[in-house]
Amino acid sequence: MRKPIIVGNWKMNLTVSAAKKLAGDIEGDYKSDWVEKVEAVVCPTYLQISGVAGVLSGQIGLGAQDLFWEKEDGAYTGEVSAIMLKELGCKYVIIGHSERREYLGETDEMVGKKSQAALAADLTPIICIGESKEQREAGQTNEFLEKQLLAAIENIDQADIVRVIIAYEPIWAIGSGDPASPEDAEEVASLIREALTDKYSQAEAQQCQILYGGSAKADNIAGFIGQDNIDGALVGGASLDAEEFVGMLANVAKKND
Numbered sequence: 001m002r003k004p005i006i007v008g009n010w011k012m013n014l015t016v017s018a019a020k021k022l023a024g025d026i027e028g029d030y031k032s033d034w035v036e037k038v039e040a041v042v043c044p045t046y047l048q049i050s051g052v053a054g055v056l057s058g059q060i061g062l063g064a065q066d067l068f069w070e071k072e073d074g075a076y077t078g079e080v081s082a083i084m085l086k087e088l089g090c091k092y093v094i095i096g097h098s099e100r101r102e103y104l105g106e107t108d109e110m111v112g113k114k115s116q117a118a119l120a121a122d123l124t125p126i127i128c129i130g131e132s133k134e135q136r137e138a139g140q141t142n143e144f145l146e147k148q149l150l151a152a153i154e155n156i157d158q159a160d161i162v163r164v165i166i167a168y169e170p171i172w173a174i175g176s177g178d179p180a181s182p183e184d185a186e187e188v189a190s191l192i193r194e195a196l197t198d199k200y201s202q203a204e205a206q207q208c209q210i211l212y213g214g215s216a217k218a219d220n221i222a223g224f225i226g227q228d229n230i231d232g233a234l235v236g237g238a239s240l241d242a243e244e245f246v247g248m249l250a251n252v253a254k255k256n257d
Protein backbone atom coordinates (compact mmCIF):
# COMPACT_ATOMS: atom_id res chain seq x y z
CA MET A 1 0.00 0.00 0.00
CA ARG A 2 1.36 3.39 -0.97
CA LYS A 3 0.89 6.03 1.69
CA PRO A 4 -0.81 9.24 0.52
CA ILE A 5 1.32 12.36 0.59
CA ILE A 6 0.35 16.02 0.45
CA VAL A 7 3.19 18.39 -0.42
CA GLY A 8 2.86 22.15 -0.03
CA ASN A 9 4.91 24.11 -2.55
CA TRP A 10 5.13 27.59 -1.08
CA LYS A 11 6.80 28.94 -4.24
CA MET A 12 8.21 32.50 -3.92
CA ASN A 13 5.89 33.54 -1.12
CA LEU A 14 6.25 34.81 2.47
CA THR A 15 9.01 36.49 4.43
CA VAL A 16 11.00 34.32 6.81
CA SER A 17 8.88 35.40 9.77
CA ALA A 18 5.61 34.82 7.88
CA ALA A 19 6.84 31.36 6.81
CA LYS A 20 7.61 30.45 10.42
CA LYS A 21 4.16 31.61 11.44
CA LEU A 22 2.49 29.52 8.72
CA ALA A 23 4.52 26.45 9.70
CA GLY A 24 3.56 27.00 13.35
CA ASP A 25 -0.12 27.34 12.47
CA ILE A 26 -0.06 24.12 10.41
CA GLU A 27 1.82 22.29 13.15
CA GLY A 28 -0.64 23.59 15.76
CA ASP A 29 -3.71 22.27 13.92
CA TYR A 30 -2.12 18.99 12.86
CA LYS A 31 -3.53 15.89 14.57
CA SER A 32 -0.84 13.42 15.53
CA ASP A 33 -2.97 10.39 14.61
CA TRP A 34 -2.74 11.49 10.96
CA VAL A 35 0.92 10.44 10.83
CA GLU A 36 -0.01 6.86 9.92
CA LYS A 37 -2.55 7.92 7.30
CA VAL A 38 -1.01 10.76 5.35
CA GLU A 39 2.45 12.19 4.91
CA ALA A 40 2.50 15.99 5.12
CA VAL A 41 5.37 17.99 3.64
CA VAL A 42 6.05 21.71 3.24
CA CYS A 43 8.55 23.17 0.78
CA PRO A 44 9.50 26.75 1.69
CA THR A 45 12.08 28.90 -0.14
CA TYR A 46 15.75 28.24 0.62
CA LEU A 47 15.81 31.29 2.91
CA GLN A 48 12.94 30.02 5.04
CA ILE A 49 14.01 26.38 5.40
CA SER A 50 16.10 26.82 8.51
CA GLY A 51 13.49 28.88 10.38
CA VAL A 52 10.68 26.53 9.40
CA ALA A 53 12.76 23.51 10.48
CA GLY A 54 13.01 25.10 13.91
CA VAL A 55 9.23 25.33 14.19
CA LEU A 56 8.31 21.83 12.96
CA SER A 57 8.44 18.98 15.44
CA GLY A 58 9.07 16.15 12.98
CA GLN A 59 5.57 15.00 12.12
CA ILE A 60 5.49 17.32 9.11
CA GLY A 61 8.28 16.76 6.58
CA LEU A 62 10.44 19.44 5.03
CA GLY A 63 11.45 19.86 1.41
CA ALA A 64 13.10 22.35 -0.93
CA GLN A 65 11.82 23.72 -4.22
CA ASP A 66 14.98 23.06 -6.22
CA LEU A 67 18.68 22.17 -5.93
CA PHE A 68 21.79 22.26 -8.09
CA TRP A 69 23.17 19.04 -9.56
CA GLU A 70 26.82 19.39 -8.52
CA LYS A 71 27.55 17.42 -5.37
CA GLU A 72 30.69 19.11 -4.14
CA ASP A 73 31.20 22.69 -3.01
CA GLY A 74 32.23 24.85 -5.92
CA ALA A 75 32.04 27.98 -8.00
CA TYR A 76 28.32 27.91 -8.84
CA THR A 77 27.11 31.36 -7.86
CA GLY A 78 23.62 31.43 -6.42
CA GLU A 79 23.19 27.67 -6.31
CA VAL A 80 22.46 25.31 -3.42
CA SER A 81 23.53 21.66 -3.19
CA ALA A 82 21.78 18.57 -1.91
CA ILE A 83 24.03 18.19 1.14
CA MET A 84 23.26 21.76 2.23
CA LEU A 85 19.55 20.91 2.16
CA LYS A 86 20.11 17.64 4.00
CA GLU A 87 21.93 19.41 6.80
CA LEU A 88 18.88 21.62 7.42
CA GLY A 89 16.57 18.63 7.69
CA CYS A 90 15.11 18.43 4.18
CA LYS A 91 13.92 15.02 3.06
CA TYR A 92 12.31 16.05 -0.24
CA VAL A 93 13.09 18.31 -3.16
CA ILE A 94 10.80 19.45 -5.97
CA ILE A 95 12.51 19.18 -9.34
CA GLY A 96 11.56 20.45 -12.78
CA HIS A 97 8.51 22.49 -11.82
CA SER A 98 6.88 23.94 -14.95
CA GLU A 99 7.52 27.46 -13.66
CA ARG A 100 11.28 26.75 -13.60
CA ARG A 101 11.11 25.14 -17.01
CA GLU A 102 9.25 28.17 -18.40
CA TYR A 103 10.96 31.12 -16.69
CA LEU A 104 14.43 29.72 -16.09
CA GLY A 105 14.92 27.48 -19.09
CA GLU A 106 15.21 24.28 -17.12
CA THR A 107 15.58 21.38 -19.55
CA ASP A 108 14.80 17.66 -19.30
CA GLU A 109 18.53 17.02 -19.09
CA MET A 110 18.89 19.39 -16.11
CA VAL A 111 15.89 17.78 -14.43
CA GLY A 112 17.56 14.38 -14.86
CA LYS A 113 20.85 15.56 -13.37
CA LYS A 114 19.13 17.25 -10.43
CA SER A 115 17.07 14.12 -9.71
CA GLN A 116 20.22 12.01 -9.61
CA ALA A 117 21.95 14.49 -7.31
CA ALA A 118 18.98 14.36 -4.96
CA LEU A 119 18.98 10.56 -4.86
CA ALA A 120 22.74 10.45 -4.30
CA ALA A 121 22.26 12.58 -1.18
CA ASP A 122 19.32 10.48 0.01
CA LEU A 123 16.75 13.18 -0.74
CA THR A 124 13.45 12.18 -2.35
CA PRO A 125 13.04 13.96 -5.69
CA ILE A 126 9.52 15.05 -6.60
CA ILE A 127 9.82 15.23 -10.37
CA CYS A 128 7.23 17.46 -12.04
CA ILE A 129 5.83 16.85 -15.50
CA GLY A 130 2.87 18.46 -17.22
CA GLU A 131 1.46 19.49 -20.56
CA SER A 132 0.36 22.93 -21.76
CA LYS A 133 -3.18 23.79 -22.82
CA GLU A 134 -2.07 23.84 -26.46
CA GLN A 135 -0.57 20.36 -26.20
CA ARG A 136 -3.72 19.01 -24.56
CA GLU A 137 -5.95 20.58 -27.22
CA ALA A 138 -3.74 19.18 -29.97
CA GLY A 139 -4.10 15.66 -28.50
CA GLN A 140 -0.37 15.48 -27.70
CA THR A 141 -0.69 15.04 -23.92
CA ASN A 142 0.25 11.39 -23.52
CA GLU A 143 3.08 11.41 -26.03
CA PHE A 144 4.58 14.60 -24.53
CA LEU A 145 4.32 13.44 -20.92
CA GLU A 146 5.88 10.07 -21.65
CA LYS A 147 8.82 11.79 -23.34
CA GLN A 148 9.22 14.25 -20.44
CA LEU A 149 9.05 11.45 -17.87
CA LEU A 150 11.50 9.14 -19.62
CA ALA A 151 14.00 11.97 -20.12
CA ALA A 152 13.89 12.82 -16.40
CA ILE A 153 14.40 9.23 -15.22
CA GLU A 154 16.71 8.13 -18.03
CA ASN A 155 19.69 7.48 -15.76
CA ILE A 156 17.86 6.40 -12.62
CA ASP A 157 18.37 2.72 -11.95
CA GLN A 158 16.05 0.02 -10.69
CA ALA A 159 17.11 0.32 -7.05
CA ASP A 160 16.52 4.08 -6.92
CA ILE A 161 13.29 4.54 -8.84
CA VAL A 162 11.17 3.44 -5.86
CA ARG A 163 12.44 6.52 -4.00
CA VAL A 164 11.22 8.87 -6.73
CA ILE A 165 7.89 10.71 -6.62
CA ILE A 166 6.32 11.85 -9.89
CA ALA A 167 4.01 14.86 -9.81
CA TYR A 168 1.64 15.33 -12.74
CA GLU A 169 0.88 19.03 -12.94
CA PRO A 170 -1.00 20.10 -16.07
CA ILE A 171 0.25 23.65 -16.67
CA TRP A 172 -3.22 24.94 -17.49
CA ALA A 173 -4.56 23.81 -14.10
CA ILE A 174 -1.84 25.51 -12.01
CA GLY A 175 -3.13 28.56 -10.17
CA SER A 176 -6.20 28.71 -12.42
CA GLY A 177 -8.82 27.51 -9.95
CA ASP A 178 -9.75 25.01 -12.65
CA PRO A 179 -8.29 21.61 -11.76
CA ALA A 180 -8.17 18.61 -14.07
CA SER A 181 -11.00 16.20 -13.42
CA PRO A 182 -9.97 13.30 -11.16
CA GLU A 183 -10.71 10.95 -14.08
CA ASP A 184 -8.43 12.84 -16.50
CA ALA A 185 -5.69 13.03 -13.86
CA GLU A 186 -6.07 9.29 -13.23
CA GLU A 187 -5.73 8.56 -16.94
CA VAL A 188 -2.33 10.29 -16.90
CA ALA A 189 -1.30 8.74 -13.57
CA SER A 190 -2.00 5.27 -14.93
CA LEU A 191 -0.02 6.11 -18.05
CA ILE A 192 2.90 7.17 -15.82
CA ARG A 193 2.69 3.91 -13.89
CA GLU A 194 2.59 1.95 -17.14
CA ALA A 195 5.70 3.75 -18.41
CA LEU A 196 7.47 2.98 -15.12
CA THR A 197 6.41 -0.68 -15.40
CA ASP A 198 7.79 -0.87 -18.94
CA LYS A 199 11.13 0.71 -18.00
CA TYR A 200 11.59 -1.09 -14.64
CA SER A 201 9.12 -3.74 -13.51
CA GLN A 202 5.70 -3.90 -11.97
CA ALA A 203 7.18 -4.35 -8.50
CA GLU A 204 9.04 -1.03 -8.72
CA ALA A 205 6.28 0.85 -10.51
CA GLN A 206 3.74 -0.14 -7.87
CA GLN A 207 5.88 1.42 -5.14
CA CYS A 208 6.29 4.85 -6.75
CA GLN A 209 4.05 7.60 -5.45
CA ILE A 210 2.33 9.62 -8.18
CA LEU A 211 0.85 13.01 -7.29
CA TYR A 212 -1.60 15.36 -8.95
CA GLY A 213 -1.01 19.13 -8.86
CA GLY A 214 -3.03 22.09 -10.15
CA SER A 215 -5.69 23.94 -8.12
CA ALA A 216 -5.95 21.08 -5.62
CA LYS A 217 -7.62 22.10 -2.36
CA ALA A 218 -9.50 20.78 0.66
CA ASP A 219 -12.84 20.36 -1.07
CA ASN A 220 -11.56 18.54 -4.18
CA ILE A 221 -8.71 16.41 -2.77
CA ALA A 222 -10.91 13.37 -1.98
CA GLY A 223 -11.75 12.95 -5.67
CA PHE A 224 -8.08 12.70 -6.59
CA ILE A 225 -7.10 10.48 -3.68
CA GLY A 226 -9.97 8.16 -4.58
CA GLN A 227 -8.28 7.24 -7.88
CA ASP A 228 -6.24 4.02 -8.11
CA ASN A 229 -3.00 5.59 -9.26
CA ILE A 230 -3.04 8.98 -7.53
CA ASP A 231 -1.26 8.97 -4.19
CA GLY A 232 -1.59 12.58 -3.16
CA ALA A 233 -1.11 16.15 -4.34
CA LEU A 234 1.46 18.85 -4.91
CA VAL A 235 -0.28 21.98 -3.72
CA GLY A 236 0.48 25.65 -4.40
CA GLY A 237 -2.04 28.30 -3.37
CA ALA A 238 -3.98 26.15 -0.91
CA SER A 239 -0.77 25.32 0.98
CA LEU A 240 -0.31 28.99 1.95
CA ASP A 241 -3.42 28.95 4.11
CA ALA A 242 -3.00 26.84 7.25
CA GLU A 243 -6.69 26.07 7.59
CA GLU A 244 -7.01 25.00 3.95
CA PHE A 245 -3.83 22.90 4.01
CA VAL A 246 -4.75 21.20 7.27
CA GLY A 247 -8.24 20.67 5.83
CA MET A 248 -6.67 18.77 2.95
CA LEU A 249 -4.69 16.60 5.36
CA ALA A 250 -7.84 15.92 7.39
CA ASN A 251 -9.80 14.90 4.29
CA VAL A 252 -7.04 12.56 3.12
CA ALA A 253 -6.67 11.04 6.59
CA LYS A 254 -10.44 10.51 6.73
CA LYS A 255 -10.42 8.82 3.31
CA ASN A 256 -7.60 6.56 4.44
CA ASP A 257 -9.26 5.59 7.75
Ligand code: 13P
Pocket residue numbers: 009097169173174175176177213214215216234235236237238
Ligand atom coordinates in the same frame (compact mmCIF):
# COMPACT_ATOMS: atom_id res chain seq x y z
P1 13P B 1 -1.77 25.59 -7.35
O1 13P B 1 -2.16 24.58 -6.32
O2 13P B 1 -1.71 26.99 -6.84
O3 13P B 1 -2.57 25.45 -8.61
O4 13P B 1 -0.24 25.25 -7.76
C1 13P B 1 0.10 23.95 -8.12
C2 13P B 1 1.56 23.86 -8.19
O5 13P B 1 2.17 24.41 -9.08
C3 13P B 1 2.25 23.10 -7.12
O6 13P B 1 3.56 22.87 -7.46
